[in-house]
């Protein structure tokens with residue numbers, strides 16, 4: 325039957341030309357589906373007389389099976405081609421060099437801040453904060469710093485043009501104004517530390533116009549100098565990880581504390597290099613004292629009932645001492661090689677376990 329042969333080669337050609345699995349499925353439906361051409365032929369058998377039906381039935385069946393077989397083979401070919409294409413696309417080129425390690429590191433200032441906060445945190449201090457742009461009154465006056473104090477002079481302090489309620493604004497020269505803000509907003513007992521940025525007109529190997537400090541303040545009815553000493557000795561030994569570190573309190577003067585003391589730690593200079601610990605020399609690392617009653621009164625705290633101690637230290641300074649960083653300016657150079665050398669992995673945790681609390 326010529327017609328059937330033509331139909332078969334037409335279908336064969338279409339199957340061969342099917343570009344993808346979807347096109348092939350369309351062909352299957354249009355030939356073998358319920359309303360398909362080959363299925364139509366099968367249906368037409370019902371109208372034939374028995375003799376005709378016998379031969380035609382056999383031929384139609386052969387055609388149906390041949391078409392089904394062709395579709396099946398083409399389907400396998402197309403699936404294999406798909407697989408080959410995706411394998412070629414996803415092939416890993418093992419000759420490519422490895423990607424560089426892009427993990428960042430923690431800046432020594434952040435690391436040191438975290439360590440200081442962790443040590444005082446263990447002793448029961450909480451963290452307080454205040455604004456970098458501060459009112460003259462908080463930065464100086466309330467802290468009992470007289471108008472003629474050198475720190476107020478233009479060449480030390482960055483004055484900001486804006487004024488607030490008639491107050492001159494400054495970039496805070498220390499974290500001490502947060503003492504005042506805290507005493508105004510909280511009732512004793514107070515036990516805070518204040519890590520933050522501070523600003524002064526200064527720039528050399530040991531000074532930067534922006535630097536960091538940590539302030540500490542404790543106010544309670546029975547707070548005394550023994551608490552100040554115990555707390556700061558404990559801090560120095562924990563921070564420098566030396567349980568026998570010599571710590572010395574040297575009389576000093578700050579307008580906001582009375583009496584005042586500077587705190588030194590033991591050290592030695594061997595072959596010109598600094599070693600912290602037992603030695604024949606001392607290094608100053610922080611300022612401290614009993615809160616001046618005038619400061620308590622400026623904040624509305626009854627100085628006949630409450631006493632306090634306070635301290636303040638430079639973060640850069642203690643970071644330089646602990647991690648042997650020679651030049652303060654390098655903290656802010658944003659030099660990646662420097663950061664790779666002095667930076668910390670995010671999983672480096674200071675070991676504070678087992679420290680006593682106040």
Ligand code: DAH
Pocket residue numbers: 497498499500539540578580581610611612613634635636637
């Ligand atoms: N504010 C002082 C400074 O910047 C540091 C300081 C000294 C803070 C003694 C204190 C303190 O709280 O009691 O140099």
